Amino acid sequence: MHEAPFVPRFLLLLSGLIVWAGHFLGIYLYTGLLCARPDWVTASLAGIPVLPLGVCLATAAALVLLVLLQIRAMAAGLDRFAGFVTSGGIWLAGLAVLWETLPALTAPGCA
Amino acid sequence: MTKPLPNPLPRPEGELEALEKVWVQPTGWRLLSAVNNSQIGVLYVGTAVLFFVLAGILALLMRTQLAVPGNDFVDQDLYNQLFTMHGTVMMFLFAVPAVEAMGVLLLPNLQAARDLPFPRLSAYAYWAYLIGGLFFFGSLFWGLAPDGGWFMYPPLTSYIYSPGDNADFWLLGIGFIEISAIAGAIEIIVGVLRTRAPGQSLDKLPVFCWAMLVFAGMIVFAFPAVILATLLLELERAFHWPFFIAEKGGHALLWQHLFWFFGHPEVYIIFLPAAGMVSMMVPAMARTPLVGYRLVVLAILGTGFLSFGLWVHHMFATGIPGMSLGFFSAASMAVAIPSGIQVFAWIATIASGRLQMTTPTLFLLGFLFIFTLGGLTGVMVAMVPFDWQAHDSYFIVAHLHYVLIGGMVFPLFAAIYYWMPMVSRHALSERLGRWVFGLMFIGVNVTFFPQHLAGLMGMPRRVFTYPADFGWNTLNLVSTAGAYMIALGVLLFLFDLARKLRPTSEGNAGNLWNAGTLEWLPTGTYQTRSIPIVTSREPLWDQPNLAEEVESGRHYLPRTATGRRETIITSPFDAAPQYVLLMPGASWRSFFAAVFTAGFFLLLTVKLVTLAVVSGGLALAAVIWWMWDTDPGPGHGDVDIGGGLVLPTYVSGPASHSWWAMVVLSLVAGTTFACLLFSYFFLWTVRPDLFPPPGVTLPGLEPAAGVAALYIVSGLLVAFAGKHLAPPRSGRHGVFLAALLLALAGLVAANLLDLARMWDSGLRPAESGYGATVYAILCLQTFFVATITIMALYTAARALAGKLDAVRRVTFDNTHIFWRYTIGQGLIGAGVVHLFPRLIGAG
Numbered sequence: 001m002h003e004a005p006f007v008p009r010f011l012l013l014l015s016g017l018i019v020w021a022g023h024f025l026g027i028y029l030y031t032g033l034l035c036a037r038p039d040w041v042t043a044s045l046a047g048i049p050v051l052p053l054g055v056c057l058a059t060a061a062a063l064v065l066l067v068l069l070q071i072r073a074m075a076a077g078l079d080r081f082a083g084f085v086t087s088g089g090i091w092l093a094g095l096a097v098l099w100e101t102l103p104a105l106t107a108p109g110c111a
Numbered sequence: 112m113t114k115p116l117p118n119p120l121p122r123p124e125g126e127l128e129a130l131e132k133v134w135v136q137p138t139g140w141r142l143l144s145a146v147n148n149s150q151i152g153v154l155y156v157g158t159a160v161l162f163f164v165l166a167g168i169l170a171l172l173m174r175t176q177l178a179v180p181g182n183d184f185v186d187q188d189l190y191n192q193l194f195t196m197h198g199t200v201m202m203f204l205f206a207v208p209a210v211e212a213m214g215v216l217l218l219p220n221l222q223a224a225r226d227l228p229f230p231r232l233s234a235y236a237y238w239a240y241l242i243g244g245l246f247f248f249g250s251l252f253w254g255l256a257p258d259g260g261w262f263m264y265p266p267l268t269s270y271i272y273s274p275g276d277n278a279d280f281w282l283l284g285i286g287f288i289e290i291s292a293i294a295g296a297i298e299i300i301v302g303v304l305r306t307r308a309p310g311q312s313l314d315k316l317p318v319f320c321w322a323m324l325v326f327a328g329m330i331v332f333a334f335p336a337v338i339l340a341t342l343l344l345e346l347e348r349a350f351h352w353p354f355f356i357a358e359k360g361g362h363a364l365l366w367q368h369l370f371w372f373f374g375h376p377e378v379y380i381i382f383l384p385a386a387g388m389v390s391m392m393v394p395a396m397a398r399t400p401l402v403g404y405r406l407v408v409l410a411i412l413g414t415g416f417l418s419f420g421l422w423v424h425h426m427f428a429t430g431i432p433g434m435s436l437g438f439f440s441a442a443s444m445a446v447a448i449p450s451g452i453q454v455f456a457w458i459a460t461i462a463s464g465r466l467q468m469t470t471p472t473l474f475l476l477g478f479l480f481i482f483t484l485g486g487l488t489g490v491m492v493a494m495v496p497f498d499w500q501a502h503d504s505y506f507i508v509a510h511l512h513y514v515l516i517g518g519m520v521f522p523l524f525a526a527i528y529y530w531m532p533m534v535s536r537h538a539l540s541e542r543l544g545r546w547v548f549g550l551m552f553i554g555v556n557v558t559f560f561p562q563h564l565a566g567l568m569g570m571p572r573r574v575f576t577y578p579a580d581f582g583w584n585t586l587n588l589v590s591t592a593g594a595y596m597i598a599l600g601v602l603l604f605l606f607d608l609a610r611k612l613r614p615t616s617e618g619n620a621g622n623l624w625n626a627g628t629l630e631w632l633p634t635g636t637y638q639t640r641s642i643p644i645v646t647s648r649e650p651l652w653d654q655p656n657l658a659e660e661v662e663s664g665r666h667y668l669p670r671t672a673t674g675r676r677e678t679i680i681t682s683p684f685d686a687a688p689q690y691v692l693l694m695p696g697a698s699w700r701s702f703f704a705a706v707f708t709a710g711f712f713l714l715l716t717v718k719l720v721t722l723a724v725v726s727g728g729l730a731l732a733a734v735i736w737w738m739w740d741t742d743p744g745p746g747h748g749d750v751d752i753g754g755g756l757v758l759p760t761y762v763s764g765p766a767s768h769s770w771w772a773m774v775v776l777s778l779v780a781g782t783t784f785a786c787l788l789f790s791y792f793f794l795w796t797v798r799p800d801l802f803p804p805p806g807v808t809l810p811g812l813e814p815a816a817g818v819a820a821l822y823i824v825s826g827l828l829v830a831f832a833g834k835h836l837a838p839p840r841s842g843r844h845g846v847f848l849a850a851l852l853l854a855l856a857g858l859v860a861a862n863l864l865d866l867a868r869m870w871d872s873g874l875r876p877a878e879s880g881y882g883a884t885v886y887a888i889l890c891l892q893t894f895f896v897a898t899i900t901i902m903a904l905y906t907a908a909r910a911l912a913g914k915l916d917a918v919r920r921v922t923f924d925n926t927h928i929f930w931r932y933t934i935g936q937g938l939i940g941a942g943v944v945h946l947f948p949r950l951i952g953a954g
């Protein structure tokens with residue numbers, strides 16, 4: 001009659017997609033903020049402009065998180081269905097995160 | 112060896128009659144008091160179809176006007192109202208309610224529940240929608256209809272350029288209808304997660320249920336944005352709080368952000384349930400299970416998330432940073448992947464089975480064709496450079512109709528044909544159905560295909576006429592002819608509907624399609640006689656004799672165990688039975704609550720403030736009357752549902768269904784608040800020099816610390832009260848009541864103190880965008896504090912009435928959840944308005 005608590009189980013199922021959402025919102029807000037401040041956006045760190053740098057760092061963090069989640073999911077002994085949806089979500093999120101980082105490297109910044 | 116069934120035969124005499132008696136359905140004018148999903152669901156779908164027809168008539172008027180150049184059938188002002196109303200009614204009164212209605216109707220059947228967990232909430236959502244919708248539509252006849260386009264961009268829609276009540280009709284009407292949609296969404300989330308057939312674990316959940324779960328989740332996170340937007344614009348119109356006025360530090364783009372944060376997910380909010388229905392019908396028509404079930408579920412979840420990354424893609428032409436546009440363009444393309452997965456799953460299913468060429472099948476194929484075309488033009492406009500060209504031309508009108516009609520109208524028609532035998536004594540005519548399909552399919556293509564060309568030839572959208580020498584004449588004439596073909600198809604459909612629709616839950620036409628899911632089990636007013644144990648995704652295909660076993664009462668709960676309406680609440684993952692929920696029967700309470708809530712909003716729209724307040728008070732009274740006999744307590748003891756399972760009839764805490772509803776409601780509130788904080792920070796990015804405006808000094812930090820301390824003390828006191836609920840039948844409520852009321856005093860004081868300090872600082876809401884958002888944050892808090900005040904007094908009244916104690920405590924628990932939320936919001940709000948300006952160097 002009793003099953004493992006719902007919230008952590010459900011969050012794990014959606015974890016990849018949640019990381020994607022956090023990353024997307026993060027880079028969007030970051031770009032918005034930076035572009036609103038002309039004095040900030042021209043700054044650079046070790047020769048790399050802060051705008052793409054920040055986005056790439058966020059991407060790296062998101063990818064590390066996704067890898068950790070995948071390891072966690074594999075260790076959690078999920079059933080076939082939950083395992084598939086969890087890992088699938090993580091992979092989909094990984095692709096989407098990378099895909100969305102491309103503009104940071106190619107698009108014209110704040111123009 | 113198969114497991115024995117939970118209940119033996121023969122069933123005791125009178126058992127079925129007793130079950131029928133508690134589920135008896137009101138008829139005649141008492142239908143207004145019905146709360147059962149099978150009745151409300153049918154009315155709900157029917158009303159959505161009504162609005163489709165009404166908005167369709169407006170479309171015909173527009174197409175008649177545009178048939179020839181220089182026409183004077185309708186003038187410019189009326190044309191503006193027509194397209195605004197057509198778009199708004201189609202999106203808000205047809206598309207979203209139609210899929211929500213299908214959810215209310217189908218979910219309990221697909222999950223073999225006797226009803227969804229909050230039947231009166233569904234009834235409330237339905238009546239609110241019907242009444243609000245009809246009045247909203249009626250505004251057209253008084254020339255009061257909104258005319259600012261379906262997305263109502265300010266400054267055009269603010270008080271300067273749109274004086275008069277027209278825009279208010281949109282803002283209050285839509286705000287209100289969205290609230291009804293949220294009520295429905297809460298019902299759907301809790302329903303999908305907690306009222307399933309035993310054994311129907313998440314991996315056996317029908318795809319439509321998954322789609323509705325994601326749909327409802329998206330409503331919870333998307334609709335608050337538009338509710339907040341309408342609220343802010345209404346504040347600007349009524350009290351001149353300048354959220355969207357650039358000269359005063361507001362910004363028109365703020366509206367666009369909030370609107371499209373809702374508006375783009377909205378497209379998927381409409382599309383996902385439609386796709387969910389397709390995933391139910393394709394396997395039934397091809398007589399084989401859906402190929403790639405797990406992938407489809409993943410795709411639905413993925414779409415739900417990714418679609419939120421799209422809001423700015425309606426604003427490519429507004430001068431947002433290039434890189435941000437890049438992010439959104441990327442997300443726009445990424446979301447095509449999950450949609451593609453679903454399309455491939457359907458095609459593979461069709462290929463692996465033997466497709467029967469029925470009317471639902473025709474509509475499904477029509478859907479695939481039209482939607483794919485709409486998707487192709489969608490990928491075109493997702494490219495930023497192309498969008499700059501096609502923006503605001505007829506190309507967009509064509510694209511959006513292909514997507515919406517393909518993605519939603521065709522699946523809905525397929526669904527109506529498909530599920531008609533479930534709700535009605537007769538199925539719809541297959542012969543007429545083919546005509547309906549033919550007329551609509553050809554009609555849609557004849558209407559909208561030429562509009563791509565007209566758009567590329569430069570015809571802008573939203574023009575009431577055009578000169579004869581631009582080369583657009585033939586295209587427009589053809590387009591109008593197509594629109595009349597669609598109308599003919601719809602008329603034929605309505606004719607058939609009038610002939611064949613005879614709603615009933617017993618003696619329906621039955622499983623004509625030999626489908627495999629639970630909604631095709633034999634039913635009565637009580638849904639299925641006994642609640643089946645499910646071991647497969649298509650139980651009727653894989654569990655032989657299931658229908659017969661269920662009907663003879665051999666599965667769970669073949670009776671009314673307490674003499675009231677009941678259903679089984681199951682655990683969210685594995686669908687293990689947890690307790691038996693007692694459900695309300697027919698009741699006028701939710702109906703009156705809906706009537707007076709609608710009255711409140713409508714009277715406010717026409718500025719009859721006193722009457723509006725009276726109506727609001729009556730609505731509140733009706734809600735309290737409705738609530739009063741919820742939380743029935745453990746008086747009915749435990750009941751035996753068969754198979755040795757004895758379940759409680761009352762639980763509290765996280766296992767209780769109402770706990771879930773409160774948590775979802777808190778999420779809605781939290782999203783609204785997050786959108787408001789977004790507005791605050793957004794205005795800061797455009798006008799940092801006004802944070803705060805010159806001449807305004809921030810209120811001191813000590814009073815702010817006092818406010819925070821009061822909130823925290825209030826939180827501790829309610830928790831203390833929760834630990835001192837009186838033992839059952841002891842009547843010792845003194846400590847509880849004292850702590851509760853003190854906690855309330857602390858909460859109210861904190862909010863009032865904050866407001867008073869802010870006012871003393873000289874900041875005024877009407878003078879700057881900064882002031883407006885600061886006061887909006889504080890006033891939203893006031894609204895929540897007022898809500899908590901009512902809830903606290905209600906909780907206290909229940910204690911005094913002997914309806915609340917340490918065991919029978921759900922009322923308190925619900926209040927407590929919302930209380931904690933309100934404190935959290937208060938602390939964050941105070942933190943932002945007092946600390947942020949200091950952080951950026953002001954004060």
Ligand code: HEM
Binds near residue numbers: 520
């Ligand atoms: C059934 C046949 C339909 C016809 C003949 C039709 C016709 C039209 C026409 C003539 C316009 C105005 C174009 C302009 O002047 O710019 C329009 C706009 C629009 N339609 Fe439809 N429509 C139909 C169905 C639908 C459906 C099913 C939906 C949504 C579910 C829908 C949503 C819209 C929207 C959102 C607009 C834009 C309104 C605006 O510009 O503010 N339409 N339609």
